[in-house]
Amino acid sequence: MSFGDPEGYDGRMRARPLGVRVRPRTAAAAACLVLGLGLIGGAVTGSWLTGDDGDGSAGSGFSAAATLWHSVPVDQLFPPTLQGTGAGPGGADRSWTRIAVAPDSGCTDAFDPLLHKVLAPVGCQRLLRATYTDATQTYVTTVGLLFTKGDSASMSALAARFRDEHLDRRTDLMPRPYAAKGTAAAGFGDKQRATWTISVLTDSPVVAYAVSGWADGRTVDSPQPAADATGSAATTAPAQAGLGNEAQGLADRIERRLRQTVSSASEKPS
Numbered sequence: 532m533s534f535g536d537p538e539g540y541d542g543r544m545r546a547r548p549l550g551v552r553v554r555p556r557t558a559a560a561a562a563c564l565v566l567g568l569g570l571i572g573g574a575v576t577g578s579w580l581t582g583d584d585g586d587g588s589a590g591s592g593f594s595a596a597a598t599l600w601h602s603v604p605v606d607q608l609f610p611p612t613l614q615g616t617g618a619g620p621g622g623a624d625r626s627w628t629r630i631a632v633a634p635d636s637g638c639t640d641a642f643d644p645l646l647h648k649v650l651a652p653v654g655c656q657r658l659l660r661a662t663y664t665d666a667t668q669t670y671v672t673t674v675g676l677l678f679t680k681g682d683s684a685s686m687s688a689l690a691a692r693f694r695d696e697h698l699d700r701r702t703d704l705m706p707r708p709y710a711a712k713g714t715a716a717a718g719f720g721d722k723q724r725a726t727w728t729i730s731v732l733t734d735s736p737v738v739a740y741a742v743s744g745w746a747d748g749r750t751v752d753s754p755q756p757a758a759d760a761t762g763s764a765a766t767t768a769p770a771q772a773g774l775g776n777e778a779q780g781l782a783d784r785i786e787r788r789l790r791q792t793v794s795s796a797s798e799k800p801s
Contacts, residue, residue, distance in 0.1 A: 593683055613626065625777070686733050755767050
């Protein structure tokens, strides 16, 4: 199963060898040189991790992320199983099983009209989605990765808008779930959305999200953002059921795998 051609893909991390030969003339000079190299090395490492090439333009990491949707196997981004150590309510462990993978697609009808409008400035290159269920098949969660057409500046602008206007907490900007016939998510529609999280990345042209609900198809009158549903004082039904933890826990792990894959892809020799 693959979003594209997975042949030849190497998902292993490769460290960059970095060697510097120094012939110190004095102890003081050596110390200064080591300190200088340490500062330079730290700056280089920081630029690599953030995808910044040091001149203010998008680096290789940002560029590498833009093409992942057609060059990485499904299992690389959406593993068949995921472990959530400490991801449940009260720090309980969770585990999730993938039950459906949507064909990679555009964004037509994938989002509510208002969310589609908000995301329009960065465009839609491709949308990847998968739906998971917990070990008891009580809850279902759709995780999505929207690969945009945006550059670094437009992604930063969108992220700032989400942050400043608290768009990630508005119920009229919830992502839509992906339901699949014959699975625990068959009845997971718009009215079953209970809690969600959405994140605009600035080091990749990607918007990541997750939306959770009950597997029995019950409707939810008052959805709650995961950031609120995971709070210690939250008393809503989604919060008490741990659905905020489902959405946040899966979103965090899928986003983490994306970043690892971007790092690996940007390190591959051209």
